[in-house]
Amino acid sequence: MDIKHREVVQWLEEVYGNDQIPPYEKSERSINILHQLMTVSKCSEKNAKLLAADYATKTAEYNAEGKQISKWLDSVNIKPSILLKEGQQGLTAFATSAQVLDVHIPTSTNIILAANQLEMEHMQTVNEQEQERGRMCQLLELNKDVAMKIDEIRSIHKQAEATWNQQQEVLGKDKKQEYYVKEKRKDYISDMNYYEAKLNQVGMTKNIMHSALSKQWAQLKEVEQQVSSLEMKLKSYNLPPDMTLAEVKVEEARQKLAALMSDMAAACKEPCYEDKND
Structure with missing residues (x-):
């Protein structure tokens, strides 16, 4: 008996329990089909167990929530069965308000206190928002000043660059003039030496x-x-x-x-x- 056949036999024993396993063909093809059925069955069973566990968890949560709602209704002496449709809607709105205000015991006093606390938080948030808006305005003004300074610096940089280019042009002209004067001086010295030699030749x-x-x-x-x-x-x-x-x-x-x-x-x-x- 190979491994697949052994796994199929164990699975059949688990499925039928104390009952006798029905006879089946023990060929390779039938064993493969049964093994595939075993794999699919175990996977479906596993998923079913997970789904059942999830349903059980949700049921426990719903029961706890129902008990909590019952406590809330008992604290205000209200029974859903005696309420009309409008009352049920008002009760639902009341419960929603209690959830929004995070009130664990939904009495009128607790809801008023929670609403006041929420109003104070709202006012504080608005105040912080105004302060933040003021800081944003200051940052915008500072940003404008910085942008103006940057523009001034860029303008000064352009002027300095233009002045530097002009100075470089003047310096280039001065260098050319200096080179021209040096060359003329060399020519004059050469001419002086030449004419002195001529004068010496004529016996001056x-x-x-x-x-x-x-x-x-x-x-x-x-x-x-x-x-x-x-x-x-x-x-x-x-x-x-x-x-x-x-x-x-x-x-x-x-x-x-x-x-x-x-x-x-x-x-x-x-x-x-x-x-x-x-």
């Missing part, structure tokens, strides 16, 4: 520069003034103290003047270059 010396010639010209003017002064002084003498000495001095001055004039003429014939220091 410091004594033929404009500053040296100007100095010689000033010296010549000074000598001429001295000669003129000496001539005027000689003319003022009626009898010179020593004619030979006077003639010698005059001749020296004339020779010196002639030499200076000769140097000046020679210098004027040569090409004149201005001194770079002037």
Whole structure:
């Protein structure tokens, strides 16, 4: 006897109890059919037991609720059987009010106290709601102020960014100008070196520069003034103290003047270059 057949036999014994099990075919097909019936029967029986237990629990709850309602009716001396339809409706409303107010003993005093308590809770809730509404208004005002501040900060940021861009443009122009000045300075230095080399090639010396010639010209003017002064002084003498000495001095001055004039003429014939220091 296999396991399925053994389970079928046990099930049949449980079903028939002390009665004799009816004869049945003991083939594999019939055993499988009986085993399937056994599985379905046990599942249905289990569900039926659960449903019966639930019905029993609900019955106990309904009985307890009925007893509680009976206590409530006894406390107010009311019997449902003596009430008309309107009275039953009023009683139902009364019971509903008691349930809403969470009154365990539905007397008029308890219901009034519960209603007053509910009214106080309602007023407190309304007060809290008003306070919450006030806080919400304050939060909205604060939110508006914050939004305005954020807009101002964004505007300042945009202005600062625009100013920074302008400064960067000016800085770029200054850098370009600085680079241009440096390049021009390099060109000027290169030109100066080039022309100095050219002047050195043609034999330019410091004594033929404009500053040296100007100095010689000033010296010549000074000598001429001295000669003129000496001539005027000689003319003022009626009898010179020593004619030979006077003639010698005059001749020296004339020779010196002639030499200076000769140097000046020679210098004027040569090409004149201005001194770079002037």
